[in-house]
Amino acid sequence: xxxxxxxxxxxLIAPQSGNYFDNYNPAFGEVYSQIPDSDSADVELAVKAxxxxxPAWSVTPASERSKILVxxxxxxxxxxxxxxxxxxxxNGKPLKLAKIVDIPRASHNFRFYATGILHNHTAAHAMExxxxxxxxxxxxxxxxxxxxxxxxxYLFTWKIAPALAxxxxxxxxxxxxxxxxxxxxxxLCIKAGLPAxxxxxxxxxxxxxxxxxxxxxxxxxxxxxxxxxxxEEISRVAAPMFKKLSLELxxxxxxxxxxxxxxxxxxxxxxxSAFSNQGEICLCGSRMFVExxxxxxxxxxxxxxxxxxxxxxxxxxxxxxxxxxxxxHYEKILSYISLAKEEGGRVLCGGSKIQLDGKLxxxxxxxxxxxxxxxxxxxxxxxxxxxxxxxxxxxxxEEEVLGYANSxxxxxxxxxxxxxxxxxxxxxxxxxxxxxxxxxxxxxDLRTPFGGMKQSGVGxxxxxxxxxxxxxxxxxxxxx
Ligand code: NAD
Numbered sequence: 001x002x003x004x005x006x007x008x009x010x011x012l013i014a015p016q017s018g019n020y021f022d023n024y025n026p027a028f029g030e031v032y033s034q035i036p037d038s039d040s041a042d043v044e045l046a047v048k049a050x051x052x053x054x055p056a057w058s059v060t061p062a063s064e065r066s067k068i069l070v071x072x073x074x075x076x077x078x079x080x081x082x083x084x085x086x087x088x089x090x091n092g093k094p095l096k097l098a099k100i101v102d103i104p105r106a107s108h109n110f111r112f113y114a115t116g117i118l119h120n121h122t123a124a125h126a127m128e129x130x131x132x133x134x135x136x137x138x139x140x141x142x143x144x145x146x147x148x149x150x151x152x153x154y155l156f157t158w159k160i161a162p163a164l165a166x167x168x169x170x171x172x173x174x175x176x177x178x179x180x181x182x183x184x185x186x187x188l189c190i191k192a193g194l195p196a197x198x199x200x201x202x203x204x205x206x207x208x209x210x211x212x213x214x215x216x217x218x219x220x221x222x223x224x225x226x227x228x229x230x231x232e233e234i235s236r237v238a239a240p241m242f243k244k245l246s247l248e249l250x251x252x253x254x255x256x257x258x259x260x261x262x263x264x265x266x267x268x269x270x271x272x273s274a275f276s277n278q279g280e281i282c283l284c285g286s287r288m289f290v291e292x293x294x295x296x297x298x299x300x301x302x303x304x305x306x307x308x309x310x311x312x313x314x315x316x317x318x319x320x321x322x323x324x325x326x327x328x329h330y331e332k333i334l335s336y337i338s339l340a341k342e343e344g345g346r347v348l349c350g351g352s353k354i355q356l357d358g359k360l361x362x363x364x365x366x367x368x369x370x371x372x373x374x375x376x377x378x379x380x381x382x383x384x385x386x387x388x389x390x391x392x393x394x395x396x397x398e399e400e401v402l403g404y405a406n407s408x409x410x411x412x413x414x415x416x417x418x419x420x421x422x423x424x425x426x427x428x429x430x431x432x433x434x435x436x437x438x439x440x441x442x443x444x445d446l447r448t449p450f451g452g453m454k455q456s457g458v459g460x461x462x463x464x465x466x467x468x469x470x471x472x473x474x475x476x477x478x479x480x
Contacts, residue, residue, distance in 0.1 A: 002033040004179055004203055006042055007186030009049035010196025015204070016041040023179065026092035026323035027314050029362030035179050038204035040212035043171060046200035047218050050142045050169035053197030058139045058167040062117045069114035069165055071192040072185075076107035076153075079188065083181055087152055088314045090180040092323030092364070093277050095315050106153040106181075112446045113165035113467065120467055131479045137471035139167030140221045140244065144213040146206075146234075148226040149175035149325055150280045150386075156182050159223040162466035164199060171200045171219060173209045175226075177326050206230065214238050221470060224248070228384075228410075228455050235458075246459035246469055248282075248451060250384040251412030254405035255285030256395075256427065259294045261417035262439065267301045273415060273441040275309060275368045278321055279388040280329075282456075283413045283435075283442060287381055288392040289401045295394040299372070302392070303349045306368045313360055321388055323363045330364035333387030337369060340380040345371040345391070376404040384410065398427060406432045411453030415441055434460075 003020060005012040015036035022031040036042070057065070076083065083106075084098035093102070124134040145159035156174050163170045174182035186201050202209050210230075214222055214237045224234050225248040238245055255273055257266050273285040290298045314322035324330040330353070337351055350367030369389045374380055381391055395401040405414060414433040418424050428436040434452040437443065444450070450462035459469065 001031070004033060004035055004183040005186075006036050006038055006046075006203055007183075007189070007199070007201040008042070008046045008197075009052075009200070010190065010194075012186060012190075015039070016045070021176075023090070024326065025089050026325055027089070027363045028359055029327065029364060032089070033180065035176055036203040037208070038202045039208045042202050042204070043209060043212040043216060046171045046202055047142060047216060049197035049200055050171055051218065053195055054139075054141060054169045057169055057195060057198045060167070065165060065167065066114045066118055068192055068194055069110050069161065072188055072194065073107040073110035073114065075188040075192055076103065076110065076185075079184070080104070080107075083153065083184055085315075086180045086184055087178070088322070090178040091149065091152060092314055092325050093280075094319045094322045096317055096319075097277060102151055102154045105151075106157040108446065109154070109157040109161045113161040116162075116464060116467060117165045120464060129480055131477055133475060133477045136474045136476060137166075137468065138474070140470060140472050141168060142219045142221075143168045143170050143470055144216070144219040144222045145170055145172040146210050146213060146222070146224045146226065147172075147174055149177040150277065150282070152178040153181035153185065155225050156185070158461065159225070160199060163223065163470045166467050166470040168221070168470050169198050169200075171202065171213055171216075173202050173204070173213060176203065176205050179203045210234075211237065214243075215241075217241070220244060222246070223461070223469070231457070244469070246451075246461060247457045248461060249412075249455060249457045250386075250410055251282045251284075251452065251456050252287060252382065252384050252408045252410045253283060253285050253413045253415065253433070254431070255288045255415040256401055256405060256417065257288065257290045257294070257298060258416070258418035258420070258423065259291040260419050262419060263294070263298070263301070265439065266417040267298065267305055269441050270302060270415075270417075271305045271309070274390040275306065275321055275388050276442075278324055278366075279368075279390070280325060280386055281442075282386075285413075285415045285441065286385065286390050287376075287404075288390055289395050289404055290392060292394040292396050299348065299392060303370060306349055306370060309368050311354055311365055311367060312356060321368055323365055324387060327364055329387070330366065333366055333385060333389060336380060336383070336385045336387070337371075337389060340371045340374060340389070340391070343374055343378045343380055345380060346373040347371055348392070350388070376407055382408050398423065402427065402430050406430075409455045412456035413437070413452075
């Protein structure tokens with residue numbers, strides 16, 4: 001069975017302990033590879049390799065760094081089929097989604113930051129003939145990058161690319177639930193000629209590898225994407241060490257549908273925003289609020305569309321909902337469906353696990369589920385489920401729906417459907433979330449900063465902000 005390896009100092013090596021644990025294919029519920037069970041000894045080796053590489057990488061001209069990172073992007077494109085297949089097998093997501101979203105975006109992340117550094121600039125402020133103030137930005141040193149399982153290569157590269165482009169060396173940890181594409185990326189980095197030690201990828205669990213990264217005294221900057229509870233733990237460790245922190249955390253996003261929406265578009269896109277990637281996207285609209293005058297007709301159309309989604313083998317081209325990423329997560333989602341019923345919810349469609357046939361019989365599948373009849377403040381409507389489960393309820397006024405939408409501890413994303421221009425902007429400005437989509441979902445220019453409000457995160461990723469995040473800023477004033 002294939003054993004993954006850590007990528008340290010430019011080489012693929014086994015974990016120091018020699019220990020491994022199982023990697024599951026969620027479509028079959030079977031072990032298909034072995035993951036290094038790394039620990040602080042491996043992180044220490046990676047830090048040493050990164051320290052050795054930093055003096056040269058940090059002064060490598062931007063044009064040279066750019067060439068190497070563009071080469072990595074090219075190699076991702078050249079290996080799209082293999083990477084998409086690996087990601088689908090590792091994660092359970094439809095292969096088609098991995099091919100059109102995850103892997104192209106991973107290459108785009110590298111290309112965006114590789115070319116971004118060629119055009120980035122810093123400010124200068126002239127005080128007439130008295131003085132000039134100018135800003136210098138230097139790479140910080142070793143960046144720790146920790147990512148989750150839902151969009152494995154996409155989110156991993158979104159951290160690594162700006163960190164490397166800014167001239168830092170990186171010690172990175174992909175999720176132990178979906179490590180395969182990060183492993184394949186390490187092979188591509190070797191092919192691309194990335195100098196040894198510039199990027200180090202350590203596989204293993206959060207408590208062993210993740211915490212060794214966040215608590216390491218020589219890693220002064222941490223970029224983390226994952227659950228709010230883990231973010232809390234990382235802050236507890238890293239904040240007293242005065243590390244620079246970026247935290248991208250959970251969401252419980254409202255999807256608000258006004259009566260004057262483009263009905264067909266709102267139904268179609270809401271199916272995507274609810275159930276893409278099995279609902280395992282932090283930006284999914286999992287709480288739907290529909291204006292009462294169209295509530296019944298919208299629910300009818302939405303339920304009918306959702307019933308048509310094919311749940312099945314992630315590798316089949318017509319599959320729209322694949323397998324849930326792990327047994328533990330599958331059980332968590334099912335427990336929330338039970339909770340919703342206990343809280344008085346009525347299941348309009350789905351609501352159960354699915355037992356598929358043949359090789360898929362051991363896989364973890366759940367029907368796309370729509371639940372109505374719940375109060376806005378019950379646990380089902382307040383806690384992140386992160387699966388193919390949405391709630392739906394009517395509202396009568398803007399004020400009322402804003403109260404529902406803003407009632408959770410999260411503030412990641414919101415969606416509004418209306419053709420009333422004034423209302424769209426008015427409601428968008430009052431929603432407590434880092435991103436608001438009006439009449440669309442998941443559309444984003446990479447130059448736009450990204451991040452959440454409230455307990456959905458601290459700091460912003462994306463755009464040139466990410467290049468700034470991975471640098472330390474010095475402001476110099478020179479008297480003329
Ligand atoms: P998670 O928090 O369990 O794990 C994320 C990563 O942190 C993994 O690599 C894990 O090994 C590591 N980790 C776990 N414990 C750690 C510790 N003590 N110290 C350091 N690292 C540790 O999250 P997950 O289950 O992998 O991902 C799902 C969550 O991620 C959801 O809450 C989702 O909303 C969130 N998410 C947020 C965004 C965003 O941009 N805001 C994007 C994707 C996913």
